[in-house]
Amino acid sequence: MTTRREFLKVSAAGGLVFGFHLPAANAQNVAPEINAWVVVRPDDTVIIRYARSEMGQGSMTSAAQLVAEELDCDWSKVRVEYADTNAHVRRKRVWGDMAAVGSRTIRQSQDYLRKAGAGAREMLLIAAAQGWNAPVAECTASDGVITHGPSGRKTSFGKVAGEAAKLAPPKEVTLKDPKDWKIAGKPIKRVDIPDIVAGRIRYGIDAQLPGMVYAAIAQCPVFGGRLKSVDAAKIEGRRGVIKVLPMEDYVAVVADNWWRAKEALKELPIEWSFGAGESASSESILQFLRSGLDDASNVVVARRNGELEQGLAGAAKVLEAEYFTPYLAHATLEPMGCTAVVKDGRVDVWTSTQNAEASHATAAATAGVPLENVYVHRVQLGGGFGRRGGSQDFVRQGVQIAKAMGSTPVKLLWTREEDTQHDFYRPLSVVRIKAGLDASGNPVAWYSRVSAPSIISTLLKLPLKEGVDPQAVASFADQPYAIPNVLIEYAQRNPHVPVGFWRTVGHSQNPFMRESFVDELAKAAGKDPYEYRRGLLPAATKEHGVLEATAKAARWAEPLPAGVHRGIAVTEAYGSYVAAVAELAVSDKNVVDIKRLVLGIDSGHVVNPDNVVAQMQGSAVFMLSAMFWGEITIKDGRVEQSNFHDYRMMRLREMPKVEVVLAPSGGFWGGIGEPGQAAIAPAICNALFAATGKRVRSLPLKNHGFEIA
């Protein structure tokens, strides 16, 4: 049902070959473009353009649903096509933001996508009306058919598209009320399912070009180190080895196939200048971060309400705890890579990226060519999770290597070990939390100091407003509970380990800490954890609503079978509100049998309910893997983990039942890709406490002897 405007050619040997992008033969020129988002072919096929990236999160389909809804076309005739980055640059960024990050694709683009659909529909109606010499107000569109009410005359989109394309876009359009949606809001099957099932999907790693050579790279094992020397002579004679390329911060070996490149690289003597990072270890890093909890200077205030000291002084009971979450790797199934060719001042790139525009800009800057000379060929990603958005290191490397290889196409591919050990990790974080309860057990004071690296400062090198990195203090600085005296502090401490955006970012760790500590307060107050939270959340808040809906779906009030215990948590993340209830049993050998996970989400609107459910379930897989086993440890400045044997992922048989409660309250647009993870860890850990009396204050669970059933 889907085609994509990549030029797939079947070679004589039976493999699939990418053709070069030829602007002249571009399908974008052969059928009438009603506007930049909507092309209608004479045969009524509707091509809807998708600007962002598809990495399994399903936005490609949801975005198209929004356009198609307002367009009033026949969904069965819709094809989705990536917007071309070269055309994007030449047309002054006509497709806007191309980044699939921050769970923003739908919520950031829904307005202009819907307007594009509505605008295109208006133009088609006007074209039909003009053809009939009838007032456009008497014409309506439905399923790609235009009808003139009074006369009953009909025509189709395809027949009037040519004329519609010549019209000026309408200045104003009216959008439908979501309650009238027929395409959006429905559990429509994702447009890429047939291609996925038939193995036709092309990922960055699948790029094949005539005459292509392969590159493997080694970066300095210690972060921040520099290349000193290589002894290329040692491997130059090896079969298939074409070139050894020493670069400032990596060495590349280019060969006629990737295995030979990788094996040759293993035998290549490389001398690194490791730098100061060599002395770092997980222990020294933890010590450094913990010092941030006590430092009097180099600490900033992220939030202040009332008077913390007074609140604590007047409290009947004061509780304090320290929480820790480790570095985590993205571990995308497809490792980093980039295929590129630099020829006659033109650069062509095939790479799995979460931001094709960023890859385009990086390729242009690296090759030193104007933006108009770069072509980023769109592909699907074998997992992104934030690795491929804010860092385009693999594109910089791919283009550098291609440039060094003349006009020969080069496929750069990282090994799994390189990928695991040269990630931009989810930052580790140490947080001290202190709260005071009044005689009734209600919190009257809350203090948190976060000591953690800053992604925004170190990766993006952007200044922080008043020194606060909002990601590092997420869910603390914006905590929703009615507590009169609040002080949230942030100590930015950057060890030498590079950090980046890992799915759900600050909300992947801080809600675990916050909601676990709220549970500690509830316990101290002798109250039910659900009722305790319900009492503290103002009734009008979205948190209150989703908490209730989730607890109700989980039948919180009903007793559980013997040996089964529950935990609950609620938080906001990326504009949506999520809650989780975990039901589990723990054996005397600390084997955790998760009976059920109930995840609730209020995202305001839901464009594709089936996809939201899938994203919530996928979030469960991702977060359960991370919380049970995920940790990146450092020794002698290097990452100790390398592959899936020591960076464990969940197995199919370990997956618990996940029930999803969709509770969209309307009126706003919240994200879907990341919020799902946020409430899971605290819900599980709170259930573990109920089951064992053991309070987990650091992850992963394996370090506490817990295993999954």
Next chain:
Amino acid sequence: MAARIQLPGRARRGEVIRVGILIQHPMETGYRLEVDGRKVPKNVIRSFACRYNGVEVFRAEMSPGIAANPFLQFHTVALDSGELEFSWVDDAGQPGSAREAIEVI
């Protein structure tokens, strides 16, 4: 501070020539942190001037908004043979200068 100058060695009287200079300087924004959490102090080249045979022909006031290793390219009218002198000072009070001769025919 090291600097590299781009200047035509020779020009015709009255010709508008392009002058370029690249100064080695980190232009610290004041937002970077040392490993222990201390801020690397803000230190940028604030004032820069070019004198042609003693007469100021170009002056720039800069901020952290100018990229590290500041690069400036401007124009001046070639009047007489002599020397172009470039001078600057940063927030830490460190001065820098460079000079290059020009022949005007």
Next chain:
Amino acid sequence: MRRRSFLVVLLGLAFGARADPLLDPITKGAPVRQGRVKLDMPLLADNGNSVSMSVSVESPMTEADHVRAIHLISERNPEARMASFHLGPRAGAAEITSRVRLAGSQRVVALAEMSDGSFWMGSANVVVTLSACVDELGS
């Protein structure tokens, strides 16, 4: 009102007659006209650390009629005034090239101060693609 919204208001007017805290320290409230100033910056920059900038102002650059100064103003950087370049008739041409730092995607304004006291402006929009991860929703 945020800095950015001031610029948006300003750019919508041919003759700025409103108070603008961003440009007023330079213009002292004098009207600013659009035109004569061409600010050339790339549409996309992969990161904001070093973005090329070229500004040129149409002017005969004579004693009687020249560009006194060109100011570069950022709507998003911590310091709004990025640089001020002082020229005069000795410049021969009002053309300057440099490299700037941008704290994220934004519009940059080049404000030219003429010898007759008038002010002209041009602007350029640069998208810093890597900071897309934290760009505000909708911006």
